[in-house]
Amino acid sequence: MSFDYDLFVIGGGSGGVRAARVAAATGAKVALAEEYRMGGTCVIRGCVPKKLMVFASEFPNAIEDAQAYGWDVSSGDFDWTDFRTKMHAELDRLEGIYRRLLDGSSVRAYDARATIKDEHTVTLSTGEDITAKHILIAVGGRPVKPELVNVDLGITSNEIFLLEDLPKSILIIGGGYIACEFAGILNGLGVEVTQYYRGAQILRGFDDEARGLIADQMRDKGVNLHCGTNILEMERRDGKIWTKATNGTEATFDQVMFATGRTPNVEGLGLENVGVNVGRLGEIIVDEYNQTNVPSIYAVGDVTDRVQLTPVAIREAMAFVETVFKGNPTPVDHELIPSAVFTQPEYGAVGLTEEQARDQEPIEVYTSSFRPMQTLFAGREDRVLMKLIVSQATRKVLGVHIVAPQAGEMIQMVGIAVKMGATKEDFDRVCAVHPTMAEELVTMKSPTRTA
Structure with missing residues (x-):
């Protein structure tokens, strides 16, 4: 059977765009449809604008700290309109990059909603039917509100x-x-x-x-x-x-x-037309190779409700291309994924929590909580937490938890060691970088408790 495309991707977020580009690089004929804006949740209404708002929100404390350090500065009023204008200009710039990446990869982009008609056909909101050997669903998720009057x-x-x-x-x-x-x-x-x-x-x-x-x-x-x-x-x-x-x-x-909460964005997608299996929340059920029960249809990212993180969607997209277009069956690895929560204070984590670990096996817990030098000098009461969860049997570090400024930056580096299977003694052998907050990760010699 002859198809219009080798791959049709529904969704122009991080996972969909990455899959389309990398598949096209193998020589496949690829198209992608996005009904709103290229970039998806992360770029347009998620990680990127949120992080810009985090940066903006931290300046009042920074200005107070500057005064404590001897600087003659003061904080004026925050201009939301000015900030919002610049933020959306940055989002426009990033969306333009996504579009250029697709164009440079010879991916045909459709600014339209795509729904599934049959196992090899999608229907665009323009009324056009397009056939493809493989269909990849990467439509992400959306916020949900509770059932409540008004x-x-x-x-x-x-x-x-x-x-x-x-x-x-x-x-x-x-x-x-x-x-x-x-x-x-x-x-x-x-x-x-x-x-x-x-x-x-x-x-x-x-x-x-x-x-x-x-x-x-x-x-x-x-x-x-x-x-x-x-x-x-x-x-x-x-x-x-x-x-x-x-x-x-x-x-x-x-x-x-x-x-x-958020829910997979599958409403009106046409999954029932081909009998794609979904879970209780509407999440598309896939195997370890991102394939649904319909052999020609795959799914990656938040729509599968496995791990709702942008880098995970990208890795799933890469595994999909390896499997389908490079002949190298590659299962998705969802183990030991570092993550950051941009609360104030920031939180970085990789591996098991103390509660998860102690239910699994006997553990040692190493903790250090203290007032960091920078804000202590400025007279603030902020505290940070460095925490290691260690297996008593294997000595492997099962989990690391950091609550501190720039915790996300730290956990990215620590995640490498944990993914490699580092032991507590491996951490101990590393010379501390002084004076830093992170040096506590390699200087905690005695467990705070065992469980």
Whole structure:
């Protein structure tokens, strides 16, 4: 059978674009459809604009620290309009790069929505049917709101970057990394931030000790964080949003943001037309080679709801091309993935939490928590945490957890050692770099506790 393309990719985010480009480099004829903007969640409404907002939000503390170090400086007002204009100009620039990369790779890009018609055919929103030997679904995920009367009065992480004006006050619902990151960002930009989370502690799934330190410091920095609390009611009153919480609190805010989870973006995609298996949340079920139960259809990235991280989607895309277009069956490796949460303080982690590890085997836990030199000198009460989880039997470092400024930068390097199977003694053999925060990772000689 003759096809229009060897590969048709649905979705122009990090995973889809990488797969299209690398497949085309093998000589395959490739096309890609994106209904919104090239770059996907990460570039357009996720990692990149969020990190720019993190940078912006950290300047008030930096200016205070500069004063403590003898600089005659002062902080003026934050100009949201000016910042937002520059941020979107940067996103436009990055989207242009994505488009040029596709064009330079001879990938045909369609600015249209694509849905699956049959196992080898997609239908574009222009009405055109296109056939392909292989179809790759890389449509990502989207934020979801809870079922609540007047829930549309609130926004999600998609809209936060598009606000015309920065609110004076905001209620953030949720306790995951998105909720906590934006609580810190908006607090740093001068917004009065209240955060409700229905669970007992924020950042569920991460290390308990790290979660506790982050929650304490968020409160110390001015975030009005309430755990064990959820929203019951909301309505528009006098131009603001009135809310009632499960703890009985009634309060009014300029804005309410829901960060209550994300779901695979499969609605209306046409999966039922070919019988692609999906899970309880709509996630596309794939094997270790990213293949669905329909042999010609594959999926990578957040739409599979495995590990929702941009670099993971890219690695899955590379494994897909190795398997399908290079004849080198390559399973996806989801073990020991380093990650960073851009809370304030920042959190970097790789491997098991203390709770996960102690349920698996006997462990030693090494911890060091202290006030770092830079902010101690400036008179701030900030604390950092360095934590190693070590197997008693093999001496392997099973997990590393860092709560500190630039924790994401540190965990990238530490992740290499953990991925290589480094032992506690390997860490001990490394000479410390002094004076740094990270030197604690190689100078902790006695376990804090065993479990």
